[in-house]
């Protein structure tokens with residue numbers, strides 16, 4: 001029926017369980033001693049006894065694990081046959097058969113010897129209670145005929161149920177640190193139902209035995225029916241509450257456990273921590289290697305996270321590449337963050353998936369009860385906000401902070417609206433001309449994205465590019481920008497204006513293996529030569545180094561599309577990038593250009609960058625040219641191209657067209 005081990009998830013410090021189990025075991029042993037001393041009849045030569053004892057053992061050895069509030073409950077059909085022995089042969093044979101079968105099954109399952117003893121004692125005491133109840137009801141075991149003794153049998157069955165439930169339930173509650181009474185009350189319905197079913201078989205077993213011993217094995221049929229039915233129900237229940245891929249609990253189960261953990265914490269005034277773990281670039285793995293690899297990777301990640309946690313900590317898969325962790329015990333914010341750090345570290349070693357080595361980084365958002373949320377939904381949402389903040393700040397772990405929340409909610413909303421906005425055509429481009437400092441008409445323009453939000457109005461790229469990157473919409477945005485820019489380029493050419501089009505590319509777009517084909521298609525559709533397009537990649541952030549990025553860059557280069565390093569000088573590895581990337585132009589960051597007049601240091605940087613570019617045979621553009629003086633200095637230094645408010649602001653296509661036609665003579669005059 002129920003046992004200490006299966007009904008509970010053992011904990012390191014279950015201090016009260018051991019004294020309790022000790023007392024129960026001692027009473028059980030004492031009661032058995034007294035019983036043996038009374039020399040009752042022993043049916044050692046009766047084959048019916050051995051048959052029933054064998055069925056008790058079989059039932060104990062083949063338990064059904066029923067998923068319950070915590071871990072599993074174990075249901076066995078052995079009770080039916082043990083109770084039948086009580087009815088047919090009396091207390092001692094029943095206790096002997098049941099306790100021995102329980103002990104054998106527990107030893108096979110390698111339980112702690114103390115728990116083996118406790119389980120056997122608990123069964124023995126439940127049978128004692130049953131026998132006592134029957135005696136009180138006026139018909140002591142063994143009964144003469146089952147039909148006459150039915151009232152006493154019912155009383156005995158009820159006593160067995162109650163005592164067994166109380167003894168085992170109290171053990172489980174103590175092991176789980178839950179108040180025993182509350183636990184027993186919550187669990188009684190389930191126990192009465194399952195154990196009641198099994199117990200109800202016992203009179204049938206006895207009736208069959210009264211008719212003929214040969215009929216007894218037939219009682220196995222309903223027993224097997226109960227068994228397989230419960231198995232099937234268990235399987236369904238497991239499927240409904242677990243994730244098929246990783247076998248971890250799913251969102252549903254997490255929600256239920258979290259709710260219970262919070263209810264218990266509210267009563268005892270302790271803390272609960274909830275974490276959400278999310279992989280940083282999982283989508284790219286799926287996109288580039290396919291879903292089969294993605295799935296294997298997720299299994300690997302689930303395994304590593306599980307291994308990094310304690311046995312009693314809960315880890316669930318929320319969906320996609322998102323996992324939730326609910327540590328057991330009274331964990332506070334600090335311990336939670338430490339544990340989160342350990343989870344991140346557990347994923348640091350690369351994974352090998354079907355011969356491909358994959359590096360995975362994860363971010364973790366941490367939220368605590370009661371400070372950050374009072375119920376499961378709120379806590380989940382706040383852990384999600386913390387996760388979002390971790391990603392935005394590029395920190396592996398972030399604790400929820402109310403101050404960031406407001407801002408984050410806005411941003412989360414905005415992220416959803418961005419996707420819709422891209423589809424609805426709310427993204428437009430402005431173009432800023434690039435002027436040859438040697439004079440003449442602009443030879444190129446840079447396309448700069450703008451978002452006209454229906455409620456918030458115009459938003460600059462600083463307000464939505466990072467958002468697009470974090471929310472996974474960047475590839476869609478890049479596609480839209482490329483489409484508009486290339487179409488505009490073709491349009492101007494039809495109007496007689498040949499301008500090289502520069503488009504900004506997020507470093508992460510290089511991880512999109514479809515990018516080269518997209519560009520090839522767009523150029524082909526609009527009849528624009530690949531050399532008429534340049535991609536600008538900022539070097540202030542890490543440019544991806546993996547296989548996919550290298551292949552994308554190489555394909556773009558062979559196609560003939562130009563590549564510029566944007567914001568040159570702001571990254572840590574400008575020279576390394578220059579060597580790695582198939583670049584044809586450098587754009588000196590405007591922070592150096594803007595300060596040239598005041599700072600000889602900045603002027604020096606600008607000068608040496610120009611020299612470097614020329615020595616490498618690269619074009620060089622100075623960004624952020626606001627004054628005539630700077631423009632003159634740059635021209636003196638040999639800089640080829642300049643861009644800036646002092647020359648021309650970014651403008652909508654038609655006005656840019658006009659400006660390009662009109663600006664050129666003015667520039668020539670000024671230089």
Ligand code: C2E
Pocket residue numbers: 432447448449460461462465478481504505506536538566567590623624625626643644645646650
């Ligand atoms: P960026 O590539 O460095 O673009 C130049 C930025 O400097 C533009 O800001 C431009 O308006 C501004 N600017 C130009 N001349 C001057 C000047 O003389 N003084 C000053 N103070 N600023 C000047 P904007 O349009 O706000 O763009 C900001 C950044 O957003 C861009 O920096 C670029 O990195 C990114 N971005 C813009 N459009 C896109 C896009 O379509 N895709 C991606 N991935 N990023 C984009």
Ligand code: CA
Pocket residue numbers: 446504536566
């Ligand atoms: Ca740029």
Ligand code: CA
Pocket residue numbers: 566567587589590623
């Ligand atoms: Ca720039």
